[in-house]
Every structure is written in structure tokens, then in C-alpha cells.
Amino acid sequence: MLLSEASVAQLNLSGRIVDVESGEPLPYVSVVNAESKKGVSTNIDGYFNLLNIKSDTSSILISYIGYGVTKLKLTKADFEGLKTIEISSKSVELRTFELSEESPQTIQVSKDVSRVSLNPAQIMNLPSLGEVDIFRSLQLLPGVSGTSESSAGLYVRGGTPDQNLILLDGINVYHVDHFFGIFSPFNAFAIKDVQFYKGGFPAEFGGRLSSVVDITSKEGNNKRPSVGINANMLSLNAVIESPLPKKMGSILIAGRRSFTDFIESPTYTKLFNNVTEEEQDLGFGFAGVNTVNPDFYFYDLNGKITLTPSDLDVITFSYFNSFDKLDNSNEQSFGDFGKLKTTDLTDWGNNGYSTKWSRQWTPKLHTRALLSYSKYSSNYELTNGFYGSDSAQNDTLLFQFKTVQKNTVEDAAFRYDITYQLNDKNELKGGLWYTYNQISYLNILDDTINLQDRFESSNMYAFYLQDRMTLNKWVFEGGLRGTIYSKTNQFYLEPRFSFNYEVSKRFRLKGAWGIYRQFVNRVILENIFGSSRDFWLLSDGNTLPVSMAHHYILGTAYETKDWLIDIEAYQKKMTGLVEYSTRFGSIDDTNENFDDLFFRGKGVARGVDILLQRKFGALTGWLSYTLADVIHTFPEINQGKEFYALHDQRHEIKLIVTYKLGKFDIAGNFVFATGKPFTAPVGQYFLTMLDGTSRDFIHFGDKNSQRLPNYHRADVSITYNLKIKAVDGRAGISFFNIYNRKNIKYKRYFLQEFDPGTFMPIEPEIVETDVLLLGFVPNLFLSLTIK
Template identity: 30%
Template sequence: MLRPFLLFLLLLLPGLTAMAQQPGPGRAPDANASVTLSGYLRDAANGEALVGASVFVKALAVGATANEYGFYSLTLPKGTYTITYTYLGYEAQETPLTLTTSLTRSVRLATRGVQTSEVLITGQKPDENVKSTEMSVNRLDLKQVKLMPALLGEVDVIRSIQLLPGISTVGEGAAGFNVRGGGVDQNLILLDEAPIYNASHLFGLFSTFNPDAVKDIKLVKGGIPAQYGGRLSSLLDVRMKEGNTQRLGVSGGVGLIMSRLAVEAPIVKDKGSFIVAGRRSYGDLFLKLIPAQKDNQAYFYDLSMKANYTLGTQDRLYVSGYLGRDVFAFGKDFKNTLGNRTGTVRWNHVLNARLFANVTGVVSKYDYGLGVPEGNQAFDWKSNIVNYNLKADFNYYRTPQSTLNFGAGAIYYTFLPGRVTPGNASSIFRPLALDEQQAVEYDAYLDNEQTFSARLSAQYGLRLSMFDYLGAGTVFDYEGPDGRQKTPVNPRQYGAGKVIKRYPNLEPRASLRYALSETSSLKASYNRMVQYIHLVSNTTASSPLDVWTPSTNNIRPEKADQVAVGYFRNFQDNAYEASVEVFGKRMDNQIDYINGANTLLNKNLEAELLYGRGRAYGAEFYVKKNQGDFTGWISYTLSRSERQINGLNNNDWYVNKYDKTHYLSVVGLYQLNPRWTLSGTFSYSTGIATTFPDSRYSYQGLIIPNVNGDVRNNYRVPAYHRLDLAATREGKTDPNRRWHGSWTFSVYNAYARRNAYSIYFRQNKDNPLRTEAVRLSVLGSVLPSASYNFNF
């Protein structure tokens, strides 16, 4: 598994050695050489790395940005300069420095005493949306997210993301989110670089991310850097807090359905720290108070942990982990459980003032199952996906105008599609297990961020990926007409570790920015993405019964080419910002299913799969107010997402199940006074596409709905819209008291809209000859809530 990874590192070694020999901290440069200023930028209060903080030299009009670990590097001619360190919401520092040799200087910035409403939504410079080469990127500031209305008073990262342009969901109770017409499995979700395969609790009502443990949230919809791959639609990069290096800190909250608690403290002051954050819902505790429900269970919990320690001036070690689980049980009739487990170990090493290295090892497991505990139908059904990831990433700060990012990695996968065991000796079920599957994914990449002039900058790179589907196992080819179950033929046996099928791919990436003025710019991006693992789901929304499967000799990797063009403009000294983006995406090897496909415990699942093309295109409009007592944004997306698969819909294009023509979100926050903040959100979207019957027939006295012809997604459920309101009351500010508390009161679905999650058909009770459509709503009434949050 590691051979290509190690070979790549050996090829890099001569270059790394040459880079590392450049003048670094404490080394004397040549007389005519430039010198390098480098170090870390951190929060003065708690020692957290300030991701994206800026270092600027006005005299030369050059600067640098801190990476994900707060490290910066800036190469300058020898001389005396005023160095300015800035980060949004923090006091700027200006320091005169005379640079005659390379210098390491780490800086701690203190927060400004501003009202919460004045903190921007993104943790960046106010004009970063105009000046940065990045496009199709959104960052969320949790300070503002925590003031927004939330379901049952619980702050949720995924629900906040769904208020941004290009992001949607199929409705309440649906796990995951959809980006630019893609599926939920086409989003790469990383928690401290560990993949999360199901980022939801309670079937999508809450996300797995505890807001008390999260430091930075970044969503990338297009122009994805070459460092990332493996999914077609987006990257959601979530970074956990590192823990307070200065003093003990405790935060948490108590709500109607769950409570949270986070503890952070130094291991050794200014050298290391840790944070432990946990949540648990307690719906099951209330069920025990009801005699008829006392044997039922419905709860979830999660635990996030992270520690870091400075090993020396050039080395830092991080260890983080996540454990989350959902448990549902209806007495002795049914049980269901699912959960994620991750572990990440990272080693940062500064090879010299210009070269930063990060080596990461990751373990991630997602498992899910169901069963009947007792009786003659007792059984246990289990399935999982496990991966082991080792990678090395490097940042080489060549000049203030050029930064090279490069690295390599390998991921080893194991898949358990399904295993059923009898629950007891009298069970009617017999043991049944699908073969385990193994695969290895390799990657290597090179990416350059280049500033050509004050107006023109670019980021471009190339990713080389390769996927090996491995034995042991028996594989088949499948023959037959499209649209029908195919027949397995030509069986072949492979030994353990033998390559059954290999897929190499090149993935070019490029982003371009051209400044029209100090306050406006044009941007364009292109990226090719390849996805080697797939979520086999024959439902509109992701469910615990969906199965992850690798690319095989029959299932080819999914591919996508996306182009986006955008115009970005700020107004009134960055008080307002606006953008318009137009995108187009072509997808190959998209997976769909024959009518009536069986995706559960099917040894010949590939016989029921169909493959074809996909396309998505649209425009995203975004206006945001950043400053003043009233802040917020409006986003509107006009888009189309379609597929064409031979064997379905008469081989014609049809809208896929994630298509939504219109999607509108309005978010407003009003700082009424220093203690009260009012907020509201409104969402509107076109109903999801689905297949409705257009006729019926009678069979043994039953009226059965029927679909005439080969049609797919021929109707839509009614449009979705919802208004949420909230008010947050801050506790009194007392400089002599560390305890700070706040109350949040919210109303979810304020006008009780019964949004349709789905529509199903049945016979009318009073007139069996009449077929009626029934709207299924998950949350169809007003849901008030209150929660208390605290920190000290």
C-alpha cells in the first residue's frame, strides 16, 4: 500500500533538501540574499492558531497569510520595515523591524472590544472576497451562527451552511446537504482531516459537529485546490479548537433536548493544551417516564477530543478524535444504531523559514446496523466502511508572490456491505454475509499560488490519483439490456491483495482573479474531480441502510468537470459585499438504478445498477451586510441538475432527485442593545422531483397506483418555505466575574408550514375506489424552544 507513497517522497527528497538548506532562523544568509520573516499567529487569550491572519508590509505592498496552523512566511529584501499583523475582530499590531538576517517572530493578537453584531460572517479580511483568488468559497463565523435561529435552540453547522448560495437539502429529516445539484455522497466532509461519512444525528435533524469544539468552517464549491480530491461536488473542511494554552475554560449549554459541555486547559502553559467537548440528547430519559414508552430508546451522543504540544521551536504534535452514535429502539420489535469514529495524529515541522511540513495519519470508521432483539424473527444486520490514511503536505513560500503546495498520500479502505446473523436459536433467519471489499487510493499533487501583478493572480495545480480495487474475492461481468436486471457471467477468482482493477486519473485545477478596481474583481475557476467510492442509495435522502461501495471492475469512478465565472464587488468601505457566480458542471459515470432495484444485501447488486451522464448549471446571487446594528445576507440560486442514463426515462434527460430550480435564503440579525440580539431566517425552494403515478389498476380488490411508460421524476412535491425567529439575551458584563451566560429563545417554523418531505398514495377510507395523495411532513408545526449557554 505505501510503496507509491514512499516512492513519491523519495523523488521529492532532493528538492526538499535543497529547500531546507536555504537560510532559515538563526542562519546567516549571503550578503545579497533576501531574508525571511516567519512564525505563528495566535490568539492572545487562549493560544488558538489564527487561520488566515495577515502579515503586511505597506512599504513594499506585499504580505502573507497564515496557513491552517497559523504559520506564516514572508521573504523580504534586507532593510527596516513596519510589519502589520491583522485578523478580523482583533487589534492590529504594527511592529518596526530591521531585518539583516532571517528571523522567527510569533505574534499573539488580542480581540477588539466590539459588539457581536460587528463581527463578520467570514473569518477573513473585509475585502478578502475581492482580493483573494478563491471563489465559490464560504467561511462561517460561529459567533454569528450562534445568534441565528436554530431547531429546538441547538446551533447547527450544517443547517447554517444550507442558507448559503448553491447549497440545499431535500428537507427536514434528510441527512447531509446537496451542492450545485450533487448527491450527499459527493461532498468531502473533513473533521481535522478525517473523513466523516454521515455528518448527521437523528436522521438529519442535527449535525455531528459540536459548536463548542469547532474553530473554523470552510466550504468550497468550486476551484477546489489540488490538495483535495475524492468527491465531485464540494469540500467541507471543519477544524477543531486546539484548547486554551493560558488557563482553564469551561463552556456549555442546556436545552430542551440535549446538553453540552466543553473543557479546555493548558497541559503546560504556552506549550500545550487540550479540549474535550461532549453532547447528549435525553429524549430517552423522558420516554422512561411514560409507561407505554419506557422500553423505547431514541438518543444520540458525541465526544470530541483534541490535544497539542510544542516539541521544540520547529515541531508541534496534534492528536484529535471524534466518537458519535445514534441509538433507536422500539421495545423488543426493532433497533437501529449508527455512528462515526475518527482519530487523527499530525506532526508539524518547520524545515526552514520558507518550508512548512505536515505529516498526518488518520483512522475513520462509519458503521450502521439494525435488527430485531427477540422472537423468532430476531436478527442483527451490520455494515461499515473503514479507512486508514497516511499523507504528507508541504508549503514552500518561494517569494511573497508565489507559494508552492505539494504532497502525497495513500488511503486503504475496507468495506463490509452487509452481514446478517440470527438473533437467537429459534430465529427464522440464517447467516448471510456479502464479501468484504478492499481498495487503496493513492494521490500526489502540486499546486502554486501566484501573484503576477496587483491586478492578476492565479492558483493552479495538478493532482494525480490512482485507485486499486483489490482481492480477495470473486468478480463477474454482467450482460443484458439496459434498464433490466443483468446476468452475471465470466466469474474470476482473485487472491488477497491482488489488483482486480486499476484506475489512474489526472485532475487539473485552476483559479484566476483579475482586479477591476480596489473594490471589484472578476474570477474564474476550473476543476476536474474524480470520486472512487460511492453511496448506493435508492431513496431521495440518505438513510442508515445506504451502502458505501468502491469502484470495481464494473462500477467505474465518477468524474466531474466544473467551470465557474464570478463578479465580486464591495461597497461603502466593505460594509456591503455582493457577488454573482455562474457555473456549469458535467459529470460522467453517474449511478442510478433499474426500476424496483434491490440495494439491500444483494450479492449481485451491480446487476441492478445503471450508468450515464449528468449535468448541472446555474447562477448564484449573494448580497451581505457586514457592519452596523443590522447585519445579514440574501442568497438566491437559480439552477438545473439533470441526468441521462440509458435504460431510464426512454433514454432522455431527466431532472435528478437533488434538483431545485429556485432556492432563496434571507438572514437578518439586529443588535437591539448591548444585551439583546434579534434574528430571523427565511427559506424558500422549489419542491424536490419525484415519480408520481398517473394511473391505477385493481388486483384482488386492491387499487394499486401505477406509472405508465418509462418515466423518471415526472412531478414535484409542493414548494418548501419556512420562517424561523430567535432572540438572544446576554448576561450582564462584569470584568471581575469570569462566568458569562446567555439565553436564546427561538421559534422554528413560525407560521406552521406543513412542508412536504414526500407524497405517498393510498385508498380513501370512505371510498376505496378513490386514490388520494397524502403529504408526509417531518416538522409541520411551530416548535418553540429555549436554551441557556455559559462559559467561564
């Protein structure tokens, strides 16, 4: 009897979860012992090890976002060696499975604190702004601003986009704005899994203050070749997947390119005009003189080769590239007087590679070695040349002004992670992380003022240790991360802790606390359209301090098979925040004074995120509400008084629904948010200069003390799913901002000194202009996959 119990107690199930159709391993799949309810998650390569199963006839529950929940009855043979378990995202019955009736979900809220999984396959049905986009979908979650239409970057719980760690197959991606921020450069058709940590993330992640988006790209179908083609009103997108010969692994190549420089669709025109109208409105002095249409295009490439030299080894090579280019050059003729030739070029993009070798040494021991390189570069060049005509009608350059802004960020990193499952209660994880950063920034104004010419580098040596401990109804995760940063030559410690307590089968409490630091800063260059002219600089501990955040999170969840209510309250205290402004300091022609344009301060973000999710039936989706505020304090700004951050938004409500009607998927979302803050003018004044002329100035009140009107919009999409022999397809139409709500991006003020009709001088008066966000934008899409 004792012998029998002992042998039963030693039953361990080791395996790998893969997709039944493509054979791709699936990460972060939950594998739970149906009797004890104890479970584990698969690692990045799909491996899991479930310990102490009492009976060889037990069942396990396997759940994965987009795949529902499946129950597998075990047999004796399952405990011999490494078991490969295939699961399907489609409702087809498999031999050993019992399928649940849960509908595939777009998001899955983890039991871990502030962690959400996003299903790239399901977001295809959501309304889009031209492109199906992962980051736009993340913006529909509570705690993430859903109103930042001009940036694909995420404002997570009072943080800014640069405070998010974005990893694509381990490549650190610094800039996520494609098409001026209307969507991100990640091709959703090439993405397999997205893990999003809104805060309180574990010690294995570091270097950012707010959140982590950990993206895993598809490895490619290792069973049969397939080709996917996707088209919409902006771009063409192709995905090719194939197994490698001799079952060595698989390959995936995905490419997307806009045809906007050849065909200007109504969707493109709507989106582009929204950006360029803003540029003209900013008053560079040459608005409305274009004689040549601006030329814009973007592309991105994803490639991945996966080699599986054995059942226990996985080697991957990943490549990622994105590029945007705008040529807004033009020429204006003044007849016999000459010409004004403007060369206006903007481009930005990412380039990254990674190589990963992971091995499941034993069922309990997994290691991963990762080598990655990432480069973000942005370039802006504006040249205004004034040409006269000589007697032979040749152009002669009289004089010109040239403005140049160039920023590159390079990130070369090596990571080594070890995961060891000590027993059924403790999972240990540790690792080393070395990063070399190199940043250059050049900013020349009007050919003469060398605002900045920086070239700097740093080394970061980090380690972490963490333990995930499961004790009855409690799950604790404690960790410690240490970093040596060469620019300050200091050692930084970051303890992290989280817990999860199962009050009852459905009801649980959770919480997290941690210290987070950031060593690179993205500096926002004000009042320049688009998002490509912001620039990154390394912290030096002085002008640019190492920023730090304390996360405090407390939450609860009530979950049934069909519904989930998830509530989290958080507070994030931040120090070492940096603002860059030419307004409060003065621009000089010497580099020494450039540092005066940086301002250092602190902030606090507080809020409550509430999510109600419906997970069953033809109608699924979620309703979310966020109550939040973000307060900054900078001694040299706003007379040292507290002010609301620009992205502060008190209330935000989002409703996302998808409805399955036969072969149709109908999806819609509605976003409502109270207004963001802005700084309003109080009055104007005039000063007489030495030459007798008068200059006029606007005096503004307390920073960000007024509020823009409420933001709201509704988007709708209708998708028709088709299948013709070996071709799976989707075709549909999407409407962004269907009732054409005129949301305000910001207000702009200028002193009008001349009558716009007669050009005669008038008493100067402040003129207020609302710069609007996107109005109604339609889009058509077609997607075909041939297997």
C-alpha cells in the same frame, strides 16, 4: 542608496497569529502588506511569512472571520525571528493595534473561487433546530440547499451529500447525520475554523466530486483552564480546556449527550414525531401498535491534545466519536392468542483519530505529516416474533422474521504535505496521500433473502503538486493530482486551475476549472426512514464506476469595507453516477442479481449563486439567490430520457440577519425555494392472478416531471449575552419555522381497497398523502463559560 534599497527589499516578516485570550493559533488568517496590498494566509498552525516588505515602519492588515480587520504598525524588532501576533475577537484595544469598525461576521467569502469561511463563534446566534450546528449554517449559503431538513448533509451545487469531502482535523468523516439528520455530529463549541469549498477546489483535496468542508477543532486554551457548559431542550454539552504543564501545549475535551431517553422535551417530541410519523406512514405493517415508547439518544465526543515541543513544531492528537441509537422495540398482545414481539434497533456512528506533526522548518518551508483513521458504522435489525401461549402461560415462539442491514466503512490514511514559499510570487505545495478503505455490507431480508453480503477493500495512492502564483493583479493557482486506485488498477489524473483578477480595488473576476474523481459511493436505500440505512460501497469500475466531474466556474465580486456582492456561475458535468433501486430490477435470492439493482448514468448541474453581504453596523447578514438545475440521464431509467434529479431546485432565496441590541442578539433567517421534483401517478390498473385474486398497480408518469409546492419558512432567535465576573454566558430562545409552514417532504400514494371505516371492500382508488417536513419547533438554550 543601492545598499539601502537592497536591504529594504529583503525585509521579511515571519510570524504566527494567535488568539489573545486562549493563545490558540489561528488558521487561514489573511495577513496583507498595507502598502503593496500583497498578502498571504496563515497555514493550519497559524504560521505566515510575508515577503518583500519595503520598510520596517510599514503596516500590515490582519483580517480573520469573527475578528474583524486589525492594523499593526511594524517596528524593527518585528522582523527579528518569529513574531507571535495576538488578535482578539472582542472589541478591546490592544497596544499595537488599531481596530477596524467592521462587525464580526458569520461568514467570510474568500477571494479564492467558491471558498467561504464560517465562524463557529458567530453561528451561536443563528436560529437552530435544537443544536447550534455548522452544517445547518452552511445550508444558509448560496449554492447549498437550505430545504433539506431531513439531512444535515450538504447538497452543494447539484451534488449529493456523499460527494462532499468532510475532514475534521484530517479525519475523513463519512456520515454527518446526527438525530436522523436534523443536525450534524460536529460539536460547534469544539470547532475553531471551517473552510468550505463549494467547487473548483485545489489539487490538495481529492476523492470527492462536489465540495470540501475542512474543519479544524479547537486546540484548547493554552493560557488558563476554562469550562463551558451548554444546555438546550435536547442535550447537555460540556467543553473543558486547559494548558498542559510546563507550557507543553493544551488539551480540549468536549462531550455532548442527549437526555432524550430520560426527558422528552417538547422540542424532542416535535422532532422525533416528525421522523417516526414518517416511519409509520411508510406502512411496515405494524403502525400504531406500539405499547412501549421508542428510546432514542445520541452523543458525541471530541478530544484534542496539542504539544508544542518548540516554537516551530506542533504535534496534535485528535479524537472524534459520534453515536446515535434508536430502540423502537415493542410488544403487542392478542390476548389468549399470543403476542407479537418486535425488536427494532437502529444505531449509527463515527469513530476517528488523527495524529499530526507539523513543522515550520524555515520561514518558507512548512511540512505536515498526518495519520488518520475513521470508521463509520450503521446497524439495523428488525425482528418480528410471533409467540403463542402454552398451558402454563409461557411464551412459545411460533415463527419469526428478521431483517438485518449492517454497513461499516473504514478509512486509514497517511498524508504528507509540503508547502514552500519560493518567492513573493510563487507558493508551491505538494504532497502524498495514501488511503486504505475497507467496507462491509450485509443485507438480509426476512431471514431468507441474502440480498447482499459484501466485504471489500481498496488502496489509493495519490500525489499532488500545485503552485499559487501572484502576478500583479492576477493570482493563478494550477495543480495536478494523480491517483492510483487498486480496485481498477488504473492511474487517474486530475488537473485543476483557478484564477483571480483584480480589475480594480473593489472589483475582481475569478474562475476555476478542474477534474474530480470519486472512488467510494454512498447508495441511497429508498423509502426507509432516517438516513442511517444508506450504505457505502467501493467503486469497482464496472457495476459501480469511478465517478467523475468537470467543474467550470466563472464569477465576480464587488467588495467595499461594508458590503460585498459575490456572483458565481457554474457548470458541473458528472459521469459515473449510481442509483440503486429495487423498482426497476428484480430482487432475487441470489447475490448475482444484486448488481442488477444498480443503475449508472450521468448528470449536469448548472447555476448562478448571488450573495449580497452587509458587514457593518448593528445589523449584519446576507441575502442570497441561487438559480440552478440538475439533470440526470440514466439509460435504464425513465426510458433513457433526461430527468430532473430529486434535489433539483430552480430558485432559492435566503435572507439571514443578525441585529445587535445592547446585550441582545436578535437573529432571523428566511428561506424560500421553489418546489423539488416528484414523480406523479398517471393511473392505475388491475391484473387477475392465477388464484383468481386481483392485484392493483399504480402507473407513474415520467420520472420527476412534477413539482412539489414552494418551500418557505422563517426562523428567529433571541440571545441575551451576560457576563458575571469570570463567567461569560448566553441564554436565549429559538423558533424554527415560526409561522408553522406545512412544507411537503414528498407525496406518497397507495391503492385503497377497503373502506377505512367499515373495512369493507371498495373499488380501489389511489390515495395521495403529503408527508410533511418540520413544523414550528421552539427551543431554549443556555451557555456558560467559566474562566
